[in-house]
Amino acid sequence: MIDYKETAHQAKLASFQMANLKEEIRTKALTAIAQALEENKSVIFKENQADLEKAQADQLAQPIINRLKFDQHKLEDIISGIQSLLGLPDPLFQKLLERELDEGLTLVKTTCPIGVIGVIFESRPDALIQISTLCIKSGNCSILKGGSEAARTNRILFEIIQTAGLAAGLPEHFITLVETRAGIDELIKCHESIDLLIPRGSNAFVQHIMANSKIPVMGHADGICHIYVDQEADLEKAVSIIADSKTQYVAACNTLETLLVHQDVAAKLLPALKQALEGLENKKVLIRGDEATQAIISCQAASQEDFQTEYLDYILSIKLVHSLEEAIDHINRYGSHHTDCIVTEDKTAAEQFMNFVDSAGVYQNCSTRFADGFRYGFGAEVGISTGKLHARGPVGLEGLVTYKYRLFGQGHVVSDYAEGKKSFHFKDK
Amino acid sequence: MIDYKETAHQAKLASFQMANLKEEIRTKALTAIAQALEENKSVIFKENQADLEKAQADQLAQPIINRLKFDQHKLEDIISGIQSLLGLPDPLFQKLLERELDEGLTLVKTTCPIGVIGVIFESRPDALIQISTLCIKSGNCSILKGGSEAARTNRILFEIIQTAGLAAGLPEHFITLVETRAGIDELIKCHESIDLLIPRGSNAFVQHIMANSKIPVMGHADGICHIYVDQEADLEKAVSIIADSKTQYVAACNTLETLLVHQDVAAKLLPALKQALEGLENKKVLIRGDEATQAIISCQAASQEDFQTEYLDYILSIKLVHSLEEAIDHINRYGSHHTDCIVTEDKTAAEQFMNFVDSAGVYQNCSTRFADGFRYGFGAEVGISTGKLHARGPVGLEGLVTYKYRLFGQGHVVSDYAEGKKSFHFKDK
Structure with missing residues (x-):
């Protein structure tokens, strides 16, 4: 033994x-x-x-x-x-x-x-x-x-x-x-x-x-990644980013699981998206939508549980939202703080999304599948951290080192400083 | 409620x-x-x-x-x-x-x-x-x-x-x-x-x-801090650093608990040290030594348990060692990876000690009591970490922040890179 x-x-x-x-x-x-x-x-x-x-x-x-x-x-x-x-x-x-x-x-x-x-x-x-x-x-x-x-x-x-x-x-x-x-x-x-x-x-x-x-x-525990399609989105980009994020490699933690769509662009986006996702060879995606989604395209009904599920499969849950704030709240509540993306041409909206979404990766106009040590130029990764301490996101060399403090003195004692005989001057070199 | x-x-x-x-x-x-x-x-x-x-x-x-x-x-x-x-x-x-x-x-x-x-x-x-x-x-x-x-x-x-x-x-x-x-x-x-x-x-x-x-x-869990007095130590410095490390504030985690002394300088150091520590007003230190120590000065016997104890009291355990390597091994085995010090005038010995001792703070010729956020110039500290992840040693502002990755694209998808249509060029700004 x-x-x-x-x-x-x-x-x-x-x-x-x-x-x-x-x-x-x-x-x-x-x-x-x-x-x-x-x-x-x-x-x-x-x-x-x-x-x-x-x-x-x-x-x-x-x-x-x-x-x-x-x-x-x-x-x-x-x-x-x-x-x-x-x-x-x-x-x-x-x-x-x-x-x-x-x-x-x-x-x-x-x-x-x-x-x-x-x-x-x-x-x-x-x-x-x-x-x-x-x-x-x-x-x-x-x-x-x-x-x-x-x-x-x-x-x-x-x-x-x-x-x-x-x-x-x-x-x-x-x-x-x-x-x-x-x-x-x-x-x-x-x-x-x-x-x-x-x-x-x-x-x-x-x-x-x-x-x-x-x-x-x-x-990391889960990877429940989101894409939010903003009212100022380029819808053609949106379809291609969603398809890649969902299907490029379906079993990865950085794969898209939930799509949030601003209600003002839903009627235009959803039919085109459905067509694109269902038309993929060997990668046909099953859509589960909330009621508002079902009113626009025919699809399965999404339950509350769907929004908390990492499918790792050709399934996508969709929810319509009234505002950027609602999208951010949904992501912070149901997400796993891994990688979330906004599709928008509006710089201010992107900034707000990136500032307020509490995730390791916050993206604008690109696939969630980019969350990877090799693609970030780290050489490789040992994993992707959804914790906030020590290392966050793809973990390469930096996450494998710590530090130590070396202090060089000449007989220095603390009592001299405590009694006011000496004082620190803190000069950085 | x-x-x-x-x-x-x-x-x-x-x-x-x-x-x-x-x-x-x-x-x-x-x-x-x-x-x-x-x-x-x-x-x-x-x-x-x-x-x-x-x-x-x-x-x-x-x-x-x-x-x-x-x-x-x-x-x-x-x-x-x-x-x-x-x-x-x-x-x-x-x-x-x-x-x-x-x-x-x-x-x-x-x-x-x-x-x-x-x-x-x-x-x-x-x-x-x-x-x-x-x-x-x-x-x-x-x-x-x-x-x-x-x-x-x-x-x-x-x-x-x-x-x-x-x-x-x-x-x-x-x-x-x-x-x-x-x-x-x-x-x-x-x-x-x-x-x-x-x-x-x-x-x-x-x-x-x-x-x-x-x-x-x-x-941090424990603070079992060590001082090792090397054969090339300035013994006057050693006594003053040991007294400060042990008694300046006895209940702190950065207080000295175990002293290691190279056998070649023990006969000279220990009597002077005993006199200094026992002569402190209101701060008289009780010494517990291994057999070799007891052969030089009269003191209590130190058990194996003493070397694993954070006294937080006016007690000091002492052990004689044959070499720098033995001191390093003892510290890595019994210490708590908090703060450990070598007293030596030999630069190479100090370097070896600092490289091989696996602690947040590795010191030469100064009191272990310096391990503190204020004294490091961090303004203040929320605590001292003996873990190696995220933050190590005194934790100031730096230990209270993390980071996020923002990725700005223009419709970029991973399949283009997976299929070799595009490749990364990684240019740091």
């Missing part, structure tokens, strides 16, 4: 070494990993083929099988992701503040890694590479638990990354792979060694982790 | 207004509050006198009575705190990033308030003013629960701040005072409206809040 407390403790010890590696070593490791993935691609594809065959034999759902597939195209994507990560500035050892508190007493705030990151991810094996390379660049040790359906692919990817990383000078235990489902329940108890958990999976799963661990969790 | 869900919901609604107030209004409010406190000082002192008399009649401990006292001196401190807060730059509407993702598609990351902050604080009524003014400057609404022993002082301070704030244009419900102990258990259930809880109190109390609320909690 695996001793997870010990495993996590080994990672914690390695994390102190990892935190102090020069950028040079981390760069060397990332370069070597990209090269090793390319060189070993035939064995990766072979292992992936075995996982795919097992998945088919086990009759797993097609979307899972799609996500599981690791082919030449995915490999190219992943290697170009590592290249772009290499091009980003070092997130470590950055001076965030240098302040002379008093003569000879200097405070320096510098970035440093968080330490040990535990990541539990779904079937996509490319996530293993994305997350572990983000952790290397940011000086963190990672403990990874992937989906069991990708077991063989994950194992070979892990071995390639581990071997290349160690050869480049990363400390032993910089990466750990957990291969049993029971491992999850053990890992989330290791609050003495693991600094942050990033669960990627269903809402229920993330909530389960949050409720059962003392370790801080970075993970 | 008070409906706390409704109270918290009112604060949430106010928070959207609060988040969008111009700096001008927030400045006007803070100025008015400072003035109103000065103008109403006689009634504040009178109410405080009533609390003090009740505390004495109830035979509360002297330290509590000391913290409860709100006199001319405290008032001057608090008003000068508000003045320094007024002098700090606006933490809101700061552009953290502006990036053109592609032609006509621009991402802007700007700071914004967290929303509604629930603060539960101990007997010091000045904390009410510090926290509420930090919240005003950072555009947050606050819900405050103070110690019952300061009930009358808290009530009058709250009324003065509320009246002055509303007159200056802050939204109704920008501040809420909770006056019953039962209120705490109700408040921590309001995860739909409260964005962040800051409990200030005993370790057990903070743990209780963390275990019983879905709201993110910013609070």
